Amino acid sequence: MSIPPTGHQPPWSHSPAERPARALAIEDARRRLLDDPDLQGDVWGIEPWIASSWRRCLARGQRPRERVVFDSVSTAAVRRALDASHALRRAASPIIDHTLGRAMSDTGYFALLTDAQGIVIDVHGPVDAGNRHVHAIARVGVDLSEAAIGTSAIGAALAERTPVWLHRGEHFFDDTAVYSCAGAPLFDPDGACIGMLDLTGVMAPERRALKHLASVTARRIENALVRLRPHALGVRLTWPGHLPGDDDDGLLALDTDGRIVGANRTAIDMLDLRSCASGWPHADEVFAVPCGDLFGAARRGRGPIEVPTWSGLRVLALAQSGRDDAIHGAALPLKSREAALIRHAVAQAGGNVAEAARRLGISRATVYRKLGQR
Numbered sequence: 001m002s003i004p005p006t007g008h009q010p011p012w013s014h015s016p017a018e019r020p021a022r023a024l025a026i027e028d029a030r031r032r033l034l035d036d037p038d039l040q041g042d043v044w045g046i047e048p049w050i051a052s053s054w055r056r057c058l059a060r061g062q063r064p065r066e067r068v069v070f071d072s073v074s075t076a077a078v079r080r081a082l083d084a085s086h087a088l089r090r091a092a093s094p095i096i097d098h099t100l101g102r103a104m105s106d107t108g109y110f111a112l113l114t115d116a117q118g119i120v121i122d123v124h125g126p127v128d129a130g131n132r133h134v135h136a137i138a139r140v141g142v143d144l145s146e147a148a149i150g151t152s153a154i155g156a157a158l159a160e161r162t163p164v165w166l167h168r169g170e171h172f173f174d175d176t177a178v179y180s181c182a183g184a185p186l187f188d189p190d191g192a193c194i195g196m197l198d199l200t201g202v203m204a205p206e207r208r209a210l211k212h213l214a215s216v217t218a219r220r221i222e223n224a225l226v227r228l229r230p231h232a233l234g235v236r237l238t239w240p241g242h243l244p245g246d247d248d249d250g251l252l253a254l255d256t257d258g259r260i261v262g263a264n265r266t267a268i269d270m271l272d273l274r275s276c277a278s279g280w281p282h283a284d285e286v287f288a289v290p291c292g293d294l295f296g297a298a299r300r301g302r303g304p305i306e307v308p309t310w311s312g313l314r315v316l317a318l319a320q321s322g323r324d325d326a327i328h329g330a331a332l333p334l335k336s337r338e339a340a341l342i343r344h345a346v347a348q349a350g351g352n353v354a355e356a357a358r359r360l361g362i363s364r365a366t367v368y369r370k371l372g373q374r
């Protein structure tokens with residue numbers, strides 16, 4: 001499917017509202033780099049990764065004024081992509097519908113989910129099928145990889161492995177300059193990039209905040225993937241002084257032997273985890289305490305405990321059985337988090353309630369009341 005020509009001038013040069021410094025910088029960058037592909041160094045007005053993508057497109061022999069054909073892959077390829085991404089779609093769908101549906105309800109933007117090859121595997125949001133630009137991309141099975149449609153948030157997020165924002169003329173082809181889009185890569189519990197989340201508007205105002213929204217939503221999807229991984233023990237991680245229970249927590253999934261079977265990117269960064277051919281390491285290779293201590297803490301419902309790691313750093317770990325909502329739920333209720341923090345403070349004070357209350361800045365009566373004790 002190709003987009004009919006939109007006129008002699010590309011869409012990114014049409015709108016008077018787009019003419020100030022931002023649009024002029026994009027136009028200047030296009031003129032300098034696309035006219036001189038051998039131009040070295042950064043190109044003022046655009047991100048370095050956009051210039052790199054433009055250079056890759058030029059190296060393929062693509063030219064900005066060529067018609068873009070939004071082709072779908074074969075039926076068999078679509079079926080394979082959907083089967084391979086079953087867990088991703090299951091985890092992402094309710095999060096996208098609930099979070100993005102509310103946040104973007106007044107913007108006209110919609111959400112696309114792709115696999116690691118840039119093939120659309122799901123579509124969410126207010127999709128105007130009568131708009132040819134929307135219909136071109138908002139279809140399961142359409143190939144939106146960089147090789148197929150040039151520079152876009154989809155190809156960029158998959159190539160750069162980081163959230164991106166792309167506006168109008170920052171796309172390589174003139175045909176795709178009607179789009180503005182944010183993108184964030186998605187990683188599975190084994191640390192592999194399995195796709196990306198794209199938020200797109202057609203001839204829409206620039207909304208850079210969508211990059212942050214895409215990033216936060218991607219993190220929630222990745223956390224949901226960890227929670228879906230079969231496990232015997234779930235461990236939430238944060239740094240001492242913080243409350244566990246947020247989407248920012250590190251998440252680990254352990255099997256019955258204590259081997260890590262899944263982790264989100266926060267946990268990978270906090271613990272400097274490195275996967276190998278045999279998978280993630282055993283918990284005993286990460287924490288400087290026997291993993292049995294974590295299982296014991298879960299059985300006794302101890303709440304968060306400070307745990308030393310072999311790196312010399314200490315983390316706050318909340319261990320719960322694989323059936324508990326602390327790992328299966330999106331976040332702990334505030335009341336549970338408060339009680340967990342108070343229990344931790346009392347334990348750190350050696351059971352001295354007065355000292356724990358002093359450290360927390362609350363009264364002893366509040367400590368007793370929050371813990372439901374007399």
